[in-house]
Amino acid sequence: MSLDDAPDDFESGLKPLWARAQAGDERAYAEALQRIAVRLRGYLRRRMQSLPDDVEDLVQETLLALHLQRGTHDAQLPVSRWVLAIARHKLVDLWRRRGRQDVLHDPWDELEERDVPIAADAGAAQRDLLKLLEQLPDAQRTAIVLTKIDGLSVAEAAKRTGASESAIKVQVHRGLKRLAEQVRNTP
Amino acid sequence: MKTEELIQMLARQAGPAPQALAARRVGAALGGGGLLALAASLGAIGPVAGSLFAEPAMWFKLAYGLALAAAAAIWVARLGRPVAPTHAPQRATAAVALAVLALGAASLLAVPAGARLDALFGHSWLQCPLAVLALSLPTLATGLWALRGLAPTQPRRAGFAAGVLAGAVGAFAYAFACDELAPSFVAVWYTAGIALAGALGAWLGPRWLRW
Numbered sequence: 001m002s003l004d005d006a007p008d009d010f011e012s013g014l015k016p017l018w019a020r021a022q023a024g025d026e027r028a029y030a031e032a033l034q035r036i037a038v039r040l041r042g043y044l045r046r047r048m049q050s051l052p053d054d055v056e057d058l059v060q061e062t063l064l065a066l067h068l069q070r071g072t073h074d075a076q077l078p079v080s081r082w083v084l085a086i087a088r089h090k091l092v093d094l095w096r097r098r099g100r101q102d103v104l105h106d107p108w109d110e111l112e113e114r115d116v117p118i119a120a121d122a123g124a125a126q127r128d129l130l131k132l133l134e135q136l137p138d139a140q141r142t143a144i145v146l147t148k149i150d151g152l153s154v155a156e157a158a159k160r161t162g163a164s165e166s167a168i169k170v171q172v173h174r175g176l177k178r179l180a181e182q183v184r185n186t187p
Numbered sequence: 188m189k190t191e192e193l194i195q196m197l198a199r200q201a202g203p204a205p206q207a208l209a210a211r212r213v214g215a216a217l218g219g220g221g222l223l224a225l226a227a228s229l230g231a232i233g234p235v236a237g238s239l240f241a242e243p244a245m246w247f248k249l250a251y252g253l254a255l256a257a258a259a260a261i262w263v264a265r266l267g268r269p270v271a272p273t274h275a276p277q278r279a280t281a282a283v284a285l286a287v288l289a290l291g292a293a294s295l296l297a298v299p300a301g302a303r304l305d306a307l308f309g310h311s312w313l314q315c316p317l318a319v320l321a322l323s324l325p326t327l328a329t330g331l332w333a334l335r336g337l338a339p340t341q342p343r344r345a346g347f348a349a350g351v352l353a354g355a356v357g358a359f360a361y362a363f364a365c366d367e368l369a370p371s372f373v374a375v376w377y378t379a380g381i382a383l384a385g386a387l388g389a390w391l392g393p394r395w396l397r398w
Contacts (some may be wrong), residue, residue, distance in 0.1 A: 021201075021204075022204040026198050026200070026201055027198075029201050030197075034191075034194055056190060060188075062195050063197065064197070065398065070204040070205075070337040071206070072267060073204070073207060074268060078270075082269050085269035088340075089269070089340040093398075099396045122317050124189060125190065127188070128188055148199045151199055152200075172200075184397075184398075
């Protein structure tokens with residue numbers, strides 16, 4: 001799917017996938033997020049021409065936010081509008097954060113050309129979420145690694161760690177939430 | 188981590204999305220904050236005499252708090268969800284407050300000129316807004332907690348709505364401990380307390396509702 005797809009095509013392709021994803025279909029969820037990532041990349045690239053290196057980081061931050069907030073999507077409303085409202089919120093938040101940080105840092109204009117960072121490839125972020133993941137508290141990190149990276153079921157992860165199934169779910173959610181907070185606080 | 192890996196990680200074992208998240212969180216905030224406010228009102232200030240409940244004015248106060256809380260709760264829940272329509276509950280919240288102000292003004296005009304100062308200031312006009320504000324604090328805390336688990340994209344407005352909701356709950360709770368009976372008193376001083384809670388919420392929103 002191309003970046004130039006009309007928003008309506010984006011919505012009509014996404015909607016059925018999203019409905020299945022919201023009902024718990026993992027594969028539909030992954031595919032929906034892939035389509036959303038392409039759309040986000042286009043949306044953010046156009047609005048972040050002065051910060052091209054930060055586009056992929058913000059795509060990832062927005063995907064994480066979409067996942068954490070997916071309970072706030074109302075099935076009556078278009079998924080694309082909900083997605084882009086969150087992307088816009090994240091973009092505004094980034095500008096605000098940068099606005100403050102720019103006071104502390106040298107503006108790019110004063111850098112020697114060879115010191116200006118080279119734009120990252122699509123799909124490659126500057127900030128490594130795996131590194132931030134390592135900094136989470138043990139229980140949260142373990143729950144995330146077991147269920148979301150190693151792919152164990154919640155029941156298996158509970159057995160492995162000796163925690164209850166609901167505790168695993170809570171640790172995963174808290175861990176991802178904390179990860180999102182760390183992402184915001186990492187320049 | 189590449190974006191593709193992040194997507195696989197997010198989707199793996201994701202399970203179904205939480206259902207009716209906004210309604211559940213705002214409902215829990217309302218229940219918890221309301222119980223604390225009632226306990227504080229009855230426990231710390233003390234209930235009015237039961238005979239006062241024969242007066243329609245008592246029910247006017249309680250109805251004001253309830254109606255405003257109902258409208259504001261929907262408003263808060265909508266503000267916690269990106270792109271959910273907020274105009275109708277926002278208008279309903281304003282309409283309740285305006286209707287009470289209009290009733291208060293009408294009741295003041297119906298009072299003989301010599302008694303109007305009494306009908307407006309009663310004997311506790313200074314205490315009333317501060318008590319409403321104090322009794323709103325539990326719901327303000329739980330309401331902001333509810334919003335922190337949602338996705339408010341307009342933090343100041345969401346904070347204000349949470350403040351108005353908290354103020355309405357504070358007014359409802361204070362009505363059990365307040366023996367003022369003039370509708371004009373209720374319209375002015377209860378509303379002033381609710382407005383203070385709204386202002387506090389609007390101030391806290393941009394500080395606490397960042398995500």
